[in-house]
Amino acid sequence: MTSFMARPVLPLGRRVMGSSRAMLNTASYGPPGFGGAGMTMPPGFNAKAAQQLRAPRVPEKTAQTQTQPQPRRAHARDDSLNTLGKTMPPGYKAQVAQLGVFEIPEQVTGSVGDRALGKALVRAWRQDGIIQIAMSEAQRRLMEDAMAASRRFFKKSPAEKAACVDSQSYAGYIASGEEVTDGIADYSEIFTITKDLDLAEPRVRAKWPCHGPCPWPDVDMKTPMVRYNDVLGAEGEKLLQLVEFGLDVTPGSLTRHTRDGWHHTRVLRFPPRNATNGRGKEGRGIGSHTDYGLFVISAQDDVGGLFIRRPKEDERFANWEKSAAGLREDDDGWVYVPPVDGVHTVILGDMMQYLTRNYLTATPHKVGLNTRERFAFAYFHEPSFQAVLQPLDGMQDKAASSSPSPATKTKVTDEIHYGTHFTRMFMRNYPDRVTTKRLLAEDRLSLLERPELRTMGAVPAVPAL
Numbered sequence: 001m002t003s004f005m006a007r008p009v010l011p012l013g014r015r016v017m018g019s020s021r022a023m024l025n026t027a028s029y030g031p032p033g034f035g036g037a038g039m040t041m042p043p044g045f046n047a048k049a050a051q052q053l054r055a056p057r058v059p060e061k062t063a064q065t066q067t068q069p070q071p072r073r074a075h076a077r078d079d080s081l082n083t084l085g086k087t088m089p090p091g092y093k094a095q096v097a098q099l100g101v102f103e104i105p106e107q108v109t110g111s112v113g114d115r116a117l118g119k120a121l122v123r124a125w126r127q128d129g130i131i132q133i134a135m136s137e138a139q140r141r142l143m144e145d146a147m148a149a150s151r152r153f154f155k156k157s158p159a160e161k162a163a164c165v166d167s168q169s170y171a172g173y174i175a176s177g178e179e180v181t182d183g184i185a186d187y188s189e190i191f192t193i194t195k196d197l198d199l200a201e202p203r204v205r206a207k208w209p210c211h212g213p214c215p216w217p218d219v220d221m222k223t224p225m226v227r228y229n230d231v232l233g234a235e236g237e238k239l240l241q242l243v244e245f246g247l248d249v250t251p252g253s254l255t256r257h258t259r260d261g262w263h264h265t266r267v268l269r270f271p272p273r274n275a276t277n278g279r280g281k282e283g284r285g286i287g288s289h290t291d292y293g294l295f296v297i298s299a300q301d302d303v304g305g306l307f308i309r310r311p312k313e314d315e316r317f318a319n320w321e322k323s324a325a326g327l328r329e330d331d332d333g334w335v336y337v338p339p340v341d342g343v344h345t346v347i348l349g350d351m352m353q354y355l356t357r358n359y360l361t362a363t364p365h366k367v368g369l370n371t372r373e374r375f376a377f378a379y380f381h382e383p384s385f386q387a388v389l390q391p392l393d394g395m396q397d398k399a400a401s402s403s404p405s406p407a408t409k410t411k412v413t414d415e416i417h418y419g420t421h422f423t424r425m426f427m428r429n430y431p432d433r434v435t436t437k438r439l440l441a442e443d444r445l446s447l448l449e450r451p452e453l454r455t456m457g458a459v460p461a462v463p464a465l
């Protein structure tokens, strides 16, 4: 701990050896059976290191010449790739990411330090496809409470869990083998939390697609999940503000789309690979895909299973036009993201790629099953369901003039209505769910063309109850 707390503070724009690119080292692991139970947190690992990284902000006065936009190392005592790689699921071969940890300020004010941090975040995403940010103490407590609630929920009987379904929203339970990625069942077991709207809510009464209640099993699940989601919502807004600085776009260019954002969360459990139900692909938790919104803030326990692909010039995709599911699933070039105590990882999604004209690209990722069951959260920070998105002003030039730049030749459509994009993604993932069947039977898709569904803040006119 002492060694990196004592790292010298560097002037703005200065690149250091500890940048995230320098820390993405190469190592291969692959023999089946490597990384068995009990090997995930070896003696001497400083599990509290990342938690303690959230140091006080540099005062504005000194930030003129001294900022800390570079990520810091998350491991103080045992940061060897051998240690990090030991949690990799058996049977996989990948590089092991050894990422730094960024500290996000309590408030984003537009200070010199905020601007430098925004640029560092954008740079790290373009290089590594993923960033890590330190949890605050409050976030950590809420995450642990939510994780405990998740474990309690998934221990319930299959019948109790299966009852948590709603026919109007896609919130609720998804059994292992029910989710489909690129035509193949995944072994993930999920509870999805979407905007919780009761039956009297005007948008629900007007039968807007995907709008409805969240079928909570009980308050024991609901309370910690809502609190954790709320704190991640605030974190997501700060990240968006920082990205605006990082991209040199007008403040508000991104956050104007997230008023009443369609934020939602996937509470995830992955069975151990020796305890699957035969409905999916051996060893696979979730197949290769990109996420559909702005970005995902995720947390994982100490088991390990997440793999990503770094942005690459020769890997072009636009998931909103043609599904990127299954992309390079069995190819080389995957990077394993090992569990690090006290951090959230942030993965970019399709809408960030679209808005920035491929300057920032959605990060392909997949999940492998490990030797122990694994729990994780994926919080999706999203535009409003009503948002109509167009690429940000000035991004064409930036993408064209940068080198290397991934996917610069990908076609960019004129505009994207986020609600339509979300609805299509969920119908594709859950073709047999009651929600999809009702949506089609009641022709709710046609409502997506109505002006009130494409105007921020508009509410439907519905008769009084």
Ligand SMILES: [Fe+2]
Pocket (backbone or CB within 6 Å): 289, 290, 291, 365, 378
């Ligand atoms: Fe995902």
